[in-house]
Amino acid sequence: MTAPVLRTQLSDDERTLISRLNAKLSKTSPKDNLNEAYFEGEHRLKQIGIAVPPELQMFELVVNWNRMYLLEIARRQKIKSLMMPGGKKKQNRALQEGYEVNNLSAEVPLLNVDTMIFGRCFGTVGTNADDPDHPRIAFESPRQMSCLIDHGRRRMDAAFRQFLTEDGQRVGTLLLPDKTIQVVAGRRGWEIDQVGGDDDIDEHELGRVPVVLFLNRRRLARWNGSTEMADLIPLVDAAARALTNLQIAVETHSVPQKWVLGMSKGDFVDKNGQPIPVWQAYYTAIWANQAKPNEVKVGQFSPSDLKNFHDTTNHYAALASSVTGLPFRFFGQNTANPAAEGAIRADESRLISNAEDKNESQGVGIGWLMALYERFRTGQWPAGNRAIRVEWRNPATPTKAEEADFIQKLNGGVPVLSREGSWDEMGWDDPRKDRERQYFKEEDQDPLLERLTRPLNNGNGDDRAADSIG
Template sequence: MALTSEVQSSVDYLESQLAATSAADVLNDRYYEGSQRLEHIGLAVPPELRRFETAANWCRTTVDAVANRQKMKAFYLPGEEVASEDLMEGWDANNLGSESQILGKEKLILGRGFVSVGSNEEDPDHPLIQVESATEIVAIVNRRFRRMDAAARFYDRPAYGGPAKAATLYFPDQTLWLERGPKGWVIVDRDDHKLGRVPLVMFLNRRRVGRWQGVSEMKDVIPFVDAAARTLTNLQIAGETHSVPQKYVLGMSKEDFMDKNNNPIPAWEAYFTAIWANQNKDAKVGQFTASDLKNFHDTTNHYGQLVSGITGLPIRYFGQNSANPPTEGAIVADESRLIQNVEAKNTEDGAGWGHVMGLYERFRTGKWVEGNRIATEWYNPATPTQAQTADAVTKMYANGDGLISRESSWDELGWSEAKKKREWERIEKESRMALDSLEKQVAEVV
């Protein structure tokens, strides 16, 4: 089926918008993978010296340090105080414990991420929730209502004899699947879901008012990564040419480097032996002073300190450790800015995941969730030790006479709803056993 003029106009616009972001996406991806090429300021680096290029992959450190601390704990339906087992079942059915980690990293690398929700023909009780590639998706955002009016995913299909280019168009009331044929895009399938919402959720990093592109978490770090890479590359070259004392010899000729058969002595043999043992009384042998490479080390450490100041990551994340290991309290204090950064991102991403699970419920039950949005709860992004946490919780619980209840203490320890349910069952079982034992003792006495 051919496209209407309105749909064709949307496709053309969305495809052009995606093309405009592709160069930046490729560059950010290379920096995260550590495969970027160095730009040497004012210097032409000979091809034979390219082998010395070295990059300190602080971009990956910057991204992973944040993403690895974003872990979803539970979802709460509006007005409910107990986590929803249905929503967590859907979370587990779609393997989102690991997929959400991928979304977090992609969002931090590219500045944006997308999650789609749709019906599941193989398992209707658990609609599909999929983390999509942000390099393939672009959206049109309604600035007044702050939601998407349309979105598209453009992707390459395996060459099985059919068209190589395909696309999925998302609209509030329908989803269209397209293929690019000889005469342009054609519709090959459609789903008139009548949701009233685009079944796609966009996650933005460092979102600004009126801006819907997002910013890579690595943007501020990249200039210092380049600077450090140039310093490390120069260190590599200097290590090869200046760190080992260079030797010199004066007053010797080519004939002094011949063996008894008048054959030239191999270069390495001449370097290690013939220079030092020769019969030329006029020869003078010596060595230059080796270069001190400390300036390269200090410069690299300086760049690491600047990156630490910008990102809020502890300086030890960039290879600079103190002689004595930090204490537990010092670790928490050292990570305070990192923890606050993760908590802020959890707040923003929590709204997105609440929207995702709202779509999930709509596909699962056929009805929208009533009331406010679905609330999210995240695991503590800090890194206290288990003993430290248990000690604090024990004091707050105080054997039932403290500030918090038994179940609240479990929450503080980060237990899941399933684990808490199992523990209640075990407590009830122990209570029944204790009561049966007491009744048996009373019966024996009587």
């Protein structure tokens, strides 16, 4: 990499790029705001065209199946290891170190969730002034970043990230194939940020924009993706309407209405002729008829059966289960007897397949992000200019006993895993494996531990190996 170049003004081409990228971000902003509101459960009934009287707005209820669905998939997206392309199928230490330094174990789940919410997300790599040996990897919200794609070459031409600082200043970063420019919004538009000094322009000369675009439900010739909630949103709206009506019905129709024969409202007055408040019932009025004043009767109607609301909501839940692949029990439809392991796996087959597809797509993007990391770290692209291989954990609900029994039966009871392989199946990461290796090493070096772990019989009937420690 060459030394940073000091420059005070953006070129006309750079200003044009920022203007185009700003316009693209503004165009997608309304839809992004709507998708975020649905994920957060903040999209209220009054926003979907239903006239709810002010006195009944307290009964508005949104059932947030959107967040439940997305988070259930995200929980099943856990990275197991990172491996160099074409090398041994073993986790690469340098990649793992970069993964940990950049706290990606906590950031990748956020990437996965935001990609499903908005249909797209971004990952960036850049130099790290605080730690030059470990380039900075960051995931960026699509609400703050946009990019331009060359459809012919299937590559990114430029990307622009912007946000507001705590004091309200708009700052941004223009990312180009050979340089990254830090800018700030001023009176005359965007200008190169002079506060950063030598870090304002980074001439990295990568030959490509150091940004990876993550897309959800990508389609050919489309580079926007679509939200994972698209099919679920109409059902969430319908369920919200049913539940809001249910709450109103609970307060009005589930309480029996009263009726009176032979009396009128004028009969309910005090000694001063003022109306008595008890004439008004809860949410409704007493029904009265004074046709026969000499035959006063008081009674009540039968309360309404609200079962139709329950059935309607359950019907929407069944439809939501069908479009998402979530088991119906995830919507609160539980049976008395818990499902067996095999039944759980079969019940979650569509959910598992969906998570596997997401892992495949996200894994390609993360692999290229780690390849960029290696390019910044070493100055060289990985072998063959290929992406880093990402291995994911099994997204299925663990059924270890069933799986182990199945493997043992296939192999006639013969062990098929080494000690290290068993650790992999147990889900241990490399630090945990290193600690266990150290324990074995200490046991080999400690005579006392060696005697404790030695077999009690040497095979010749000689039990001297089992001498007491004392």
